[in-house]
Amino acid sequence: MDSQLDRPTRDSFKNSSGDDKISDSPYLGETSALSCEKKDERGSDSDGQENAEDSRLTVTKFMVLMAMSFLWVASQIPLYLYAGISPIVIADIGGADRYQWIVLGNYIPLAGVTPFVGQLSDLFGRRNLALGAALLLLVGNVVCATAKIMNIFICGMVLMGVGAGVLELTALAVAGEMAPAKSRGIYVGAVILTVLPFAPSVLYAQFIAVNTSWRYIGLLLGGVAFIGLVLTAFCFSPPGPKTSDGLTRKQILARVDFIGGFLSIAGFTLFMAGLTWGAGLYPWTSAHTLAPLVLGVALIIAFGFWEMYGAEYPMFPGELKRSPRAFATVMVITAVSGAAFFTILVDWPTQYSHMYADSNDPMSVGVGSLPIAFCFLGGSVVVLILMSYMRSHIRLIIIVSCIVMTAGNGALAAAGVDNLHAMFAPLVLVCFGCGAVIVPCQIIASVICPDDLIATVFALTISVRVLGGAVGYAIYYSILKQKFAKAAVKYIATAAVEAGIQDPKQVKEVVVLVASSARQELWKYVHTQGQVDALVLAGRQAYAASYPFVYYASIAFGSAAIIAACFLPDMSKFMDAHVAVEYV
Incomplete structure (x- = not known):
């Protein structure tokens, strides 16, 4: 095993004078001192027994997990509920020329905001940010449910995208940091699995829209978000920000990388907007497309230079790259698998609607989309559990998952007007494979990073996944438009x-x-x-x-994921019994 994979002990964090770097870290998050103490104590049998006792599932931990589960569900279902009935919404409020922004209006702010939120979360704690995000999601939900024109509806989706990004980040980070590293997959898998009752969200949305009004979807979504808000307010009390080193709140706020936040949000937003406009609304050579693309790329490059050379306290500190090979590999896999998943998330429902849906049964679209959520969840949970029990074989697990994802995507190219029954098998494979790659890679990233940067690394993986998906979407849509x-x-x-x-x-x-x-x-x-x-x-x-060429293109992304997975180093040494944060 490469020595670079060894998890540093406390001695490795000392500077030349022998003082602890941890105490001087700009990331005075709620886990810093705790994580250092845990790293001091690894190795002996007595310490292992103490860790085992500390990691027991208490009533407090269970209620925290319950709150995180509702936040997770609230972050996942808005897109499926509202995008699943987009034709019905368009028929009511118009905006057929902007329908793709129902999806992208939710995803773009999610990718742009989460890196910035990650640093704030690590600095100030999870609770206040989670409560604010839940309120923002509720406001966005009200805006969507009451919208009279498409532009207002898209604004609501943007608000929910910001809230959903923070809630997803919070739910996964908290579930990960409260679990022993070796069992992190099980804890996160349990939280992810709670969305199972809402896996048929598209079907629910169709049922509500057909039998009452699509606007009543807001009641379902609002109820889930409100329960998560209440549980978080009363049951989630994480250790507060570490201010005992003499720093005031104002001094800590001064360490927030606002310039990096602006550059990342503006850069990601403009870049993905340019990709979207070039893929559907305007020619690639038009000013509408080139201006945001060029400006977005310039801001992203400026963000990179600022983080490396300009920021005193960067959003993504060098400590994230403690194991450069593992970190880079996980980011590549996350990006390309996100692009592969967008063929299913965006293209399959529309393909099913155009090629197979019964015009006399609007709910048939919901039925045809059922495998997406169920199989994605199944793949995530199965691999997360395998990672916890087969820690020395994580690379093989990810390679096999990438192969399954790529094979399923490629097989969907065989879809014809009269062979729907034969397409469910590859659909199951690709959704299972995507779930088995995307979420587990987030867990791997959280295991190899310092404990006090778990929220930051989750934010980074979410942004990379969405950015990869946006690139994939632009490519797929351009191909489909040309072929069709x-x-x-x-x-x-x-x-x-x-x-x-x-x-x-x-x-x-x-x-x-x-x-x-x-x-x-x-x-x-x-x-x-x-x-x-x-x-x-x-x-x-x-x-x-036309659609086969979209799936042919997805094979390239899947192949890149397979190749990258082959370079994933042995992760077993990171999968120990230490717990990042104790919830007594």
């Missing part, structure tokens, strides 16, 4: 002419209607059910000829 433009002429335009539509303008309008699955509008151009069915079939054939 050709297939639409071959299949839909031909079917329109055969149905008796001769006016080129009307043919173009029919192509647009078929592409958006607006089947009832086709009766304005044709007069028999047979003609409508022929146009619908032509649309499905056009999509069936």
